[in-house]
Amino acid sequence: MSQTIAVIDYGMGNLRSVQKALQYAAPNDQVIITAEPGRINTADRVVFPGQGAARDCMAAIERHQLSTVIRKAAQEKPFLGVCMGLQVLLTHSTENQGTSLLNLQPGQVRRFRPTTPEIKIPHMGWNQVDIIREHPLWANIATGSRFYFVHSYYIQPDDPDIISATTEHSLTFTSAIATGTLFACQFHPEKSADAGLQLLRNFVSWHPTRDQAQIQ
Amino acid sequence: MLAKRIIPCLDVDQGRVVKGVKFVDIRDAGNPVAIAKRYNAEGADEITFLDITASSEQRETLVHVIEQVAAEVFIPLTVGGGIRSLEDVRRMLNAGADKVAINTAAIFKPTLVQQAAERFGSQCIVVAIDAKQVDNHWEIFTHGGRKATGTHAIEWAERMAAYGAGEILLTSMDRDGTKVGFDNQLTRRITDAVSIPVIASGGAGSLQHLADGIQKGGADAVLAASIFHFGEYRIAQAKQYLAAQGIPVRL
Numbered sequence: 309m310s311q312t313i314a315v316i317d318y319g320m321g322n323l324r325s326v327q328k329a330l331q332y333a334a335p336n337d338q339v340i341i342t343a344e345p346g347r348i349n350t351a352d353r354v355v356f357p358g359q360g361a362a363r364d365c366m367a368a369i370e371r372h373q374l375s376t377v378i379r380k381a382a383q384e385k386p387f388l389g390v391c392m393g394l395q396v397l398l399t400h401s402t403e404n405q406g407t408s409l410l411n412l413q414p415g416q417v418r419r420f421r422p423t424t425p426e427i428k429i430p431h432m433g434w435n436q437v438d439i440i441r442e443h444p445l446w447a448n449i450a451t452g453s454r455f456y457f458v459h460s461y462y463i464q465p466d467d468p469d470i471i472s473a474t475t476e477h478s479l480t481f482t483s484a485i486a487t488g489t490l491f492a493c494q495f496h497p498e499k500s501a502d503a504g505l506q507l508l509r510n511f512v513s514w515h516p517t518r519d520q521a522q523i524q
Numbered sequence: 525m526l527a528k529r530i531i532p533c534l535d536v537d538q539g540r541v542v543k544g545v546k547f548v549d550i551r552d553a554g555n556p557v558a559i560a561k562r563y564n565a566e567g568a569d570e571i572t573f574l575d576i577t578a579s580s581e582q583r584e585t586l587v588h589v590i591e592q593v594a595a596e597v598f599i600p601l602t603v604g605g606g607i608r609s610l611e612d613v614r615r616m617l618n619a620g621a622d623k624v625a626i627n628t629a630a631i632f633k634p635t636l637v638q639q640a641a642e643r644f645g646s647q648c649i650v651v652a653i654d655a656k657q658v659d660n661h662w663e664i665f666t667h668g669g670r671k672a673t674g675t676h677a678i679e680w681a682e683r684m685a686a687y688g689a690g691e692i693l694l695t696s697m698d699r700d701g702t703k704v705g706f707d708n709q710l711t712r713r714i715t716d717a718v719s720i721p722v723i724a725s726g727g728a729g730s731l732q733h734l735a736d737g738i739q740k741g742g743a744d745a746v747l748a749a750s751i752f753h754f755g756e757y758r759i760a761q762a763k764q765y766l767a768a769q770g771i772p773v774r775l
Contacts, residue, residue, distance in 0.1 A: 324620050328595050360645040428721045428744055430647055430690055434527040434569055434774040454527060454774040456600060458647040458690075476525060499600050499622060501564065 312338045313512065314351035316378065318358075318368040319343075320392065326357045329498035333508035345377040353512065354381040356492075358392025362417065362461070363404035365392050375410055382412055382490045386514050389492030391459060394485065397492060398463055413485065415465035420478055427478040430460045435483075437473045437495065443486045445510045446472075453503045455495035457483075462494065489516045527774045528738050529569035529745035530762055531602075531723060532752045534559060537576050539585035557592045563752070564597045566759040569774060571597070572625070572693075572747060575605030587619045594620025604652055604693070613640050617648060625693055627652035628666045631673055634687060641688025650723075651689040653677060655710060656697040662710050669697035677710065678717050685718040692718065693747065696726040703729025703750070711741030723747050731757060731765040738771055 313330055315323050323341050330339045340347065348354060356378060358365050369375055381387050382397070389397055401407045401417035409417065420429050439451040462481035465471060472491070473484035484493040491511070497504035534541045540554040560571050571593075575586045583606055590603060603616045604625030613624045624644075630637050630651050641649045654669055655662040655677035662677035681692055694714055696707035706724045715722045724743035728734055728751055737746045751757050763773040 324618065325594055325598070325622065328620070329598050332596075332598070359647065422719055425716065425719075426742075428526075429719055430721070431526065432647070432691065432721050433529050433744065436525065458600075460646075499598060501599050505598060 310336055310338060311352035311512075312340060312350070313353045313355060314348050315339065315341045315355045315357065316348060316374065316393075317341045317343045318365075318372045318374055320358045320360050320365050320368050323357055326355060326390065326498045329505065329508055330355065330512070333505050334512040337512060343372045343374065345374065348374075348377050348381055351381075351385070353386040353388070355388045355390065355511075356382075356393035357390045358396065360392065361404055362392070362395065362401040362407040362409065365396050366407055366409065369396070369410070378410065379412060383488065385489055386511065386516060387490045387492075388511050389490070390498070391494060391496060394492035394494055395459075395461060395463055397485075397490075398465065401461060403461055412490075413465055413470060413487070414467065415463060417461050417463050419461050423478045430458055431462075431477045432458045434500075435475050435477060435495075437475055437483050439473050441472045441486065443472050443491065444514045444516075445486070445491050445507055447506075447510045449503055449506050449510075455483075455493075455497065455500040455503055457495045459494060525772045526744075527569070527772045528743075528766065529723075530567075530734065530759055530766075530773070531570045531572055531745055531747045532563045532568050532759065533572040533574055533725070533747050533749045535574050535576050535749070536586055536589060536605075538582045539589050542576070556589045557596065560593045560597045560601075563759060564599055567763060567774065568599065568759050569745070570600040570602060572602040572604065573621075574625075575603065577606070580606065587615060590616065590619040590621050602650060602693075604650070608636075610636070610639055610643060613644060613649075617644060621648075623648045623650050623691070625650040625652040627654065630684065631664060631666060631675070634683070637684055637689055638687040641690070646688045646690035649689050650691045650693050651681075651684040652693040652695065653681060653684075653714075654695050654697050655707075657707070657710070662713070665697055669700070678713050681714045681718050685720050689720060691721045691723065693723045693725060694743075699727025700725075701750075702727050705729065705733040706737040706741055706743070706746070708736055708741035711737060711743050715742035715744075721745065731762050734762055735766055735769050735771060738766070739769070 721744035
């Protein structure tokens with residue numbers, strides 16, 4: 309049966325590639341780009357992308373009055389955060405002289421510090437994602453598969469149990485988190501060729517059990 | 525560990541790939557969508573489209589090309605050539621480009637890079653630098669390497685990084701089209717000077733040249749056109765060659 313997947317549009321970055329990749333992964337589903345709380349509330353699944361600076365993202369979320377809707381969606385239905393859509397779920401970022409975030413998951417967002425000249429910032433390109441906790445979204449994806457990253461900040465969640473995958477770039481950082489109906493990744497599945505499309509296919513067919521949802 | 529990237533580059537004129545791309549199994553060899561799909565299937569890490577259309581009225585065709593490619597090819601796409609304003613950047617990003625390369629306009633209006641990085645984020649702003657050796661330093665040239673600007677390439681790269689460029693696409697005008705290898709000395713000077721990623725371009729004629737660009741030049745990615753277009757080497761083959769030398773690649 310056809311379902312509706314809402315891609316949250318709050319004016320931060322280009323959502324076309326996210327929409328196109330989802331549509332490719334789920335040809336029979338309806339993929340909509342929307343900022344309307346009503347449409348996000350009634351969607352079966354929600355994708356929360358994001359690009360740009362933390363302060364601008366938070367300002368845009370507030371301007372569109374989306375923080376309650378995002379919080380609700382992340383706790384009630386399959387929810388996929390991507391890149392800044394992962395970072396803003398945490399408590400605080402050091403970006404823009406310090407920015408308060410949505411605080412759905414306690415933790416910090418910090419900037420990479422180059423340890424050797426070989427370490428470039430932004431962390432841009434294909435890096436390995438080491439799966440440290442199995443999850444339905446990793447189905448048919450081998451640990452160590454490469455995904456496309458582009459970011460200068462990384463997350464440090466307080467709760468180590470939500471860490472689903474890690475990646476190395478001057479240090480080992482959390483590249484994906486999972487808890488209840490929420491899954492969020494630092495890399496861009498919509499730009500990660502076959503591995504990314506597989507993750508999106510896994511997302512659109514993921515049915516978190518009611519039990520899992522209640523753990524939250 | 526972060527992989528070194530291999531980026532095929534397509535020159536597009538009025539919506540068609542030029543400089544001849546010869547794939548035996550692609551019937552319409554000038555079709556950018558067909559070629560992009562083919563490179564994606566072969567394992568290209570990104571694809572760069574360079575618009576060489578002379579008239580700005582016909583540039584709109586590239587927007588449609590990018591829209592079509594972005595609907596079917598799910599790897600990063602970079603568009604360069606003729607980007608002169610924030611509106612040009614916005615149009616390409618909306619069409620589905622992930623990064624936009626600013627070249628000549630950055631020289632005449634360096635604040636464009638600053639404004640574009642602030643508006644759209646550094647991650648999507650690439651500054652293309654065409655450099656040529658003059659005595660014992662390198663200078664920035666415009667108009668396909670014909671016009672000198674008097675600006676030193678290394679200082680320029682540092683300035684562009686400070687202005688918020690997310691990446692540098694460095695082309696040696698001395699080597700471009702020669703197939704004798706990248707100017708690794710130039711690449712090394714730039715990679716040592718900035719902490720943002722640098723793509724080496726201009727001169728690749730063999731797989732060893734790609735390895736040299738990474739190992740001797742310190743490049744984070746290598747861009748090549750002709751060695752892939754004519755089927756001389758396949759991208760997968762290039763990656764295996766690099767992997768055999770201990771260079772991390774996405775296989």
